[in-house]
Amino acid sequence: MSSIIFTPNASILSNKSTFNEQLPQRLFTRREVIEPCHDVLWMIERGAVRTLTWGEDGTFITLGYWGAGDLIGYPLSKVNPYQIECLTSVEVSTIPAHLWHQYIDALVAHIQTSEELLNILSYKPISLRLWEFLVWLSKKFGRNVEKGCLIELYITHQEIAEVLSTTRVTITRLLQEFETAERLLRYQRRIILCLPNK
Numbered sequence: 287m288s289s290i291i292f293t294p295n296a297s298i299l300s301n302k303s304t305f306n307e308q309l310p311q312r313l314f315t316r317r318e319v320i321e322p323c324h325d326v327l328w329m330i331e332r333g334a335v336r337t338l339t340w341g342e343d344g345t346f347i348t349l350g351y352w353g354a355g356d357l358i359g360y361p362l363s364k365v366n367p368y369q370i371e372c373l374t375s376v377e378v379s380t381i382p383a384h385l386w387h388q389y390i391d392a393l394v395a396h397i398q399t400s401e402e403l404l405n406i407l408s409y410k411p412i413s414l415r416l417w418e419f420l421v422w423l424s425k426k427f428g429r430n431v432e433k434g435c436l437i438e439l440y441i442t443h444q445e446i447a448e449v450l451s452t453t454r455v456t457i458t459r460l461l462q463e464f465e466t467a468e469r470l471l472r473y474q475r476r477i478i479l480c481l482p483n484k
Contacts, residue, residue, distance in 0.1 A: 309379040320358075320370040325383050327359035329392065333376030334427065334439050338448075339365045348449040350400055351439070353426055357381075357392035373439065399426075407450065415450050416460050420470070424479050433471055434480040 312328070314320060320328070320335070330352060337349040337358065349365065351373075352358050358370055358378075381389060406422055409415040420437065427439040443457045450457070461477075464470045471478040 309381060309385075312378050312380055314372045314376040314378070316372055316374050318372045318376075320372065320376075322360050322368075324360050327357055327361060327381045327386060327389070328378035329381060329389070330354050330356050330358060331377045331379055333372065333374040335370050335372050335376055336445075337363070338369050338371060339367050346448045348445070350403060351423065351426065352399075353439075355392075355395075356399070357389055357396050362393075362396060373441075403449075412450065412452050412456060413460050413463070416446070416457065417464070417469070419446070419450060420477065420479055421481070424481070428479070431478060434478045436473060437477045437479065440475055 309329075311331070314333075332354055334351065334353045335358060336351050339347050339349060341347065349363070349368075359381075360368060360370070361383075386393075402422060403419075406415060406418045409418055423437050423439060423441070424435040428435040428437050430436075443461070444454045447454045447457045461470070465472065469480055471480065
């Protein structure tokens with residue numbers, strides 16, 4: 287499978303490039319869990335991760351999806367348990383605590399992204415919630431193609447269901463309805479949203 291390239295936020299990268307040229311790099315493999323570390327943050331250079339927790343019954347609760355240009359790390363959350371899972375191979379720059387103040391823009395972007403997702407989770411009905419979530423993913427992980435916006439992140443129906451607090455069966459049914467209505471297309475296990483040209 288070809289590697290996936292995510293487009294970082296330009297303003298964050300311009301800030302970041304000033305500081306992190308000498309920062310240590312780390313590589314993680316797909317599905318690897320980044321170990322808890324409370325005195326560093328990581329700037330994602332390449333790849334995608336999700337942050338998650340789980341309830342007493344073992345049900346996963348996704349807290350966010352993060353790609354190139356995003357700042358992640360255990361110090362950014364008070365949720366317990368809290369886990370960072372790599373969805374692809376991931377390359378990060380390690381940012382020690384004494385440099386965090388230089389990444390204010392990235393920290394603000396992290397808060398804004400979390401609040402955007404939290405807002406989407408309040409939408410009703412579930413079909414609107416799913417559609418807005420797909421649009422949100424397309425903004426973070428999408429690229430324009432001939433027929434719309436290709437979401438370059440592979441995410442299963444079960445993972446979508448976990449994010450949106452519904453069932454896999456419901457997600458599968460709604461995606462099929464969107465496809466029938468020509469609101470989306472399938473492409474190599476990924477989704478193309480048929481969004482109007484902007």
